[in-house]
Amino acid sequence: MSKIRILIVDDIKNTRESIRRILNFNTEIEVVGEANGGSEAIRQTERLNPDLVLMDISMPDMDGIRATELLSYRAPKTSVIIMSFQSETEYMKKAMIAGAKEYIVKPFTGNDIINTILKVYKKDTRKREILNIPSEPLEDRSPARIISLFSTKGGVGKTTVAVNVAVELANRQLAKVLLIDLNLQFGDIASFLNLVPKKTIADLAQVTTVKYEEIRFNMLTHTSGVEVLAASTRPEYAELITAEHIGQILNEVKPNFDYVICDNVSRFDEISLSGLEVADEIWLVLGMDIPSIKNTKLSLDILQNLNYSHKVKIILNRFDKKSTITLKDIEDSINLKVDYTISNEEQPFITALNKGIPLIEAYPNANASEEIRKIVEKIIEKPKEHVAKKDPAKMKSFQKIFGLGR
Numbered sequence: 056m057s058k059i060r061i062l063i064v065d066d067i068k069n070t071r072e073s074i075r076r077i078l079n080f081n082t083e084i085e086v087v088g089e090a091n092g093g094s095e096a097i098r099q100t101e102r103l104n105p106d107l108v109l110m111d112i113s114m115p116d117m118d119g120i121r122a123t124e125l126l127s128y129r130a131p132k133t134s135v136i137i138m139s140f141q142s143e144t145e146y147m148k149k150a151m152i153a154g155a156k157e158y159i160v161k162p163f164t165g166n167d168i169i170n171t172i173l174k175v176y177k178k179d180t181r182k183r184e185i186l187n188i189p190s191e192p193l194e195d196r197s198p199a200r201i202i203s204l205f206s207t208k209g210g211v212g213k214t215t216v217a218v219n220v221a222v223e224l225a226n227r228q229l230a231k232v233l234l235i236d237l238n239l240q241f242g243d244i245a246s247f248l249n250l251v252p253k254k255t256i257a258d259l260a261q262v263t264t265v266k267y268e269e270i271r272f273n274m275l276t277h278t279s280g281v282e283v284l285a286a287s288t289r290p291e292y293a294e295l296i297t298a299e300h301i302g303q304i305l306n307e308v309k310p311n312f313d314y315v316i317c318d319n320v321s322r323f324d325e326i327s328l329s330g331l332e333v334a335d336e337i338w339l340v341l342g343m344d345i346p347s348i349k350n351t352k353l354s355l356d357i358l359q360n361l362n363y364s365h366k367v368k369i370i371l372n373r374f375d376k377k378s379t380i381t382l383k384d385i386e387d388s389i390n391l392k393v394d395y396t397i398s399n400e401e402q403p404f405i406t407a408l409n410k411g412i413p414l415i416e417a418y419p420n421a422n423a424s425e426e427i428r429k430i431v432e433k434i435i436e437k438p439k440e441h442v443a444k445k446d447p448a449k450m451k452s453f454q455k456i457f458g459l460g461r
Contacts, residue, residue, distance in 0.1 A: 058085040059176050062103060064096040064119070065089075065111040065138070074109060077165040084172060093117025093125075094276035100130045102271065106179075107172055110155070112139035112146065117278050120153045125280045127154030128229045134175050138163075199233070199312040200434075201305065203334035205319045205327065207350030211342040212372040214238075215404060215414065216397065216427075217318040218247045222413045223431045225280040230313040233274070235284045237301065237330050238320040239293035242286025249411025250275045252285035256304070260295035265303040267311055279416070282312075298325035305333050314434075323357065331358075337366045343378050343385070352389045367391075370430075373399040395430050398422040 061084055065071045071089045078084045088103050090096040092114045100108060108126065112119040123135045136157045137150040147158045156175045159167060202220075206213040221234045236242035236256070245252050254273035259265050275283040284304070287293045308315055317330040331337055337358065341351040351369075358367055371385060374396040386392055400414070400423040407417040415424045 059083055059107060059172060060085055060087045060103070060105040061172065062087060062096065062099055062105040062108045063089045064091075064093070064108060064114075064122070066091050066114045067111075070111070074168065077168060078172075080165065081169050084169070093119060093122030093278075096122050097125055097129065097276050098271060098274065100126055100133055102268065104130070105133055106176060108133055108135045109168070109172075110135050110137050112137055112141065112150070117276065120149050121278055123150065123155050124153040125276075129231070129280075134179050136171060136175060197313075198309045199231075199315045200336070201309065201315045201317065201334045202336045202338060202434075203317040203319060203330045204338045204340060205331065205354070206321050206340040206347075207354050208347055209321050211340050211347055212397070212404075213321070213340040214243055214247060214318050215408075216338070216340055216370060216372060217316050218244060219413050219415045219424075219427045220430060220434075221281045221314070221316050222248075222277070222279040223415050223427055224314055224434065225277075226415075227428075227431055227435070229280070231282070231311070232280070232314045232316065233282045233284065233308055233312045235304070235308075235315065235317045235330075236286035237317050237326055239286050239296055239326060240290040240320075242318065244283055244318060245275065245285040246411065247408060248275075248277045248281070248283060248413065250277060250283060250285070252283075252288060255285045255287050255292070256300075257287040257289075257292040257295050259300060259304065260292075260297075265300060265307060267307040270304055270307055271311075279413070296326070298329045301326055301329040302333070305329070323354075331361075331363060334366060336368055337363055338368045338370050340370045340372055341385075342373055343371070343375060343380050345380075348380075348385055348388050355389060355391065368394040370394065371396045373397065373401075375399045395426065395433075397426045397430075 061078060063071050063074050063086060075086050078086050087105050088099050090099045094116050096108060096110065110119040110123055119137055123137065126133060126135060134156045135154060136159060137155045138159055138161055139146060140161045142160045150158050157171050159171050204213050204217045217234060221232050224230055225232045234244055236244040252275055258273050259269060262269050273284060275285060277283060319327040319330050339351055339354060341347045358364055369391055371393045382393060400421050403418040403421050404414055407414045410417060414421065415427055418424055
């Protein structure tokens with residue numbers, strides 16, 4: 056008989072060690088790993104595939120209730136047992152709604168936790184036998200749709216759009232969403248989501264061949280469920296990442312997510328071209344000012360020459376109906392219809408940013424939030440389209456023009 060594989064999740068190291076010592080006395084149980092928070096628990100569960108997770112309820116980065124809810128969709132064959140000092144019925148109810156199979160109150164005895172583990176495992180095993188559910192469910196996920204955001208200048212709200220669309224996608228569809236910060240020197244996605252990166256995309260430069268396991272180890276998990284591959288913590292580290300690394304990363308993550316959203320740097324270089332090349336959609340974000348409109352027109356010319364026009368969507372951010380520049384003026388200037396507009400909500404945007412909370416969560420009733428939800432609805436209802444292959448000759452020509460050849 057194979058042993059019951061356990062992952063212990065608690066932010067207090069001594070507690071994890073005490074539980075491990077208790078479980079080691081039982082020959083039917085094997086502790087396969089530990090995690091010190093909800094975000095790490097999700098990564099470790101996806102990597103280790105334990106039978107059961109012992110989940111503390113109160114943790115600083117992501118509480119056990121939210122982590123359990125995410126695991127119920129991400130790792131349905133793994134059961135969760137919540138551990139908590141809280142014995143109130145309300146906490147137990149929340150845990151069960153989130154998907155926990157049992158709730159055990161601290162402090163507990165060795166017999167309490169072992170008997171709970173055995174009961175849950177045997178019950179789940181019996182359920183699978185009755186329903187004829189395979190222990191390893193078939194993976195039927197289609198390759199991710201890759202959306203690459205680009206703008207010709209900073210300050211137009213490109214990162215704000217990327218972050219809020221990603222969070223709404225994750226919340227709306229319970230989809231697996233990866234947000235990649237390709238503004239390698241000064242990317243702000245982690246700050247927008249109040250995340251502190253211990254590992255970043257720059258750490259992947261140390262790996263000869265980038266594989267998904269290594270990429271996953273460097274991700275952060277937001278409470279919405281969005282996974283984040285953060286930009287370098289120091290500008291000089293960005294030089295370590297090459298276009299080849301980006302290509303390997305995108306190829307590796309594509310089979311493991313539903314959506315991959317790339318927030319590109321605001322210039323044409325090898326890194327941004329890598330993100331644009333593999334994208335299913337390219338979102339050009341512009342503001343209501345003459346320089347942004349002028350440079351968007353130039354960018355559209357370049358994208359047309361690269362045969363990417365069919366992938367382009369135009370997003371007009373901070374739209375103000377009272378502006379002297381009208382929507383029609385912008386469309387006439389760029390000779391293209393604007394696909395989406397997002398209202399100018401300056402104060403809510405700033406307040407949400409300073410709190411590290413996405414606008415869509417901090418101010419769900421704002422006009423901009425409603426418009427972001429409409430964008431997400433369009434993404435969900437639209438089937439993924441075939442991506443046309445690049446023209447190697449034109450790509451090489453543009454690399455030469457921008458001095459990108461190596």
